[in-house]
Amino acid sequence: MRLRIFLEPQQGATYEDQLAVAKATEALGFDALFRSDHYLHMGDHVTGLPGPTDAWITLAGLARETSRIRLGTLMTAATFRHPGPLAIAVAQVDRMSGGRVEFGFGAGWFEDEHSAYGIPFPLTARERFDRYEEQLDIITGLWATEPGDTFRYEGKHYRLSEGPALPKPQQSPRPPVLIGGTGLRRTPRLAATFADEYNVPFASVEETSAAFDRTRQAVAAAGRERPMAYSAAQVLCVGRDEAQVAERAGRIGREVDELRRNGLAGTPDELVDKIGRFAEIGAECMYLQVLDMADLDHLELVAAKVAPQLD
Structure with missing residues (x-):
């Protein structure tokens, strides 16, 4: 089971905060650092100060200040950027990192952040997914175009004419x-x-299992031969004892009982048990959502007491 650290910087974090977590993630042996792609904080218990940081600008910086960990987004919103410039940005960060980027991509959903920053937001889920599918076609198509060839696309929402499809990502x-x-x-x-x-x-494990099964069925129906990896993301709140669990839960504005139901919360042994349940349904990787970026001891505890039991 691979463990990846997952940040929500829109809740209130500087680039320096994220860099400190990235360096700890690398030093402690975690597989990757991922971050959300949002421009507005969520929930009443945080102010979002000092304000959001752009996901791909941040990852470009982290690409030059780390050497081993994978870097990516959960998930970049299709509503935020045009597909051509986004393909260029991700390819460039992949090269800046030496080929360590992973591209998490979603349709976009948080209407308030769009209105807060003047980003157009298609009002129907159907249109958002239509645009999202075209963007997936375009971005993967640009990356797949052979050097020297050009890329054309005629969709309902996007049209590309003789695009040079450059730069190429480092990963092939x-x-x-x-x-x-x-x-x-x-x-x-x-x-x-x-x-x-x-x-x-x-x-939950049960909901995750059902979702995995639906995707496995879609993979089979598509006649796909290349393998699909399966993963889950859960909020992290682990402590050496009950008092430390409660302290960490309080700092992120959550209740311990609720976190035990809806996340990875409790002692290291409790986490090992729940992660094992995700492994049993086919999860190969867990994204640990860290909401208190100042608490690097939290990561050290997972690295020392949880990760060794998952080998």
Whole structure:
């Protein structure tokens, strides 16, 4: 089981905060550092100060200040950027990192952050997913275009004419593409068509298992031969004892009992047990959502007491 650290910087974090976590992630032996791609904080218990940081600008910086860990997003919103410039940005960060980027990509959902920063937001889920599917087609198509060839695309929402399809990512044939969510039909189909990894965020083991099964069925129906990786994301709140668990839960504005139901909370042994349940349904990787970035001891505890039991 691979363990990856997952940050929510829109809740209130500087680049320096994220860099400190990235360096700890690398030093402690975790597999990767991922971050959300949001421009507005969520919940009443935080102010979001000092303000959001752009995901791909941040990852570009971290690419030059780390050497081993994988770097990516859960998930970049298709509503935030045009597909051509986004393909260029991800390819460039992949080269800046020496080929360590993974591209988590979603349709976009948080309407408030769009209105807060003047980003157009398609009002229907159907249109958002239509645009999202075209963007997946374009971004993966640009990366797959052979050097010297050009890329054309005629869709309902996007049209590209003789695009040079440059720069190329360092990874060949492309950075891994992650698609997530628990949609019943379209999400499994899109994952089977485009993704290298399918992720289920913040769901129970039972809900995650059902979502994995839907995607496995879509993979089989597509006649796909290349393997699909399966993963889950869960909020992290682990302590050496009950008092430390309660202290960490309080700092992120959550209740311990609720976190035990809806996340990875409790003692190291409790975490090992629950992560094992995700492994039993086919999860190969867990994204540990760290909401208090100042608490690097939290990561050290996972590295010392949880990770060794998962080998």
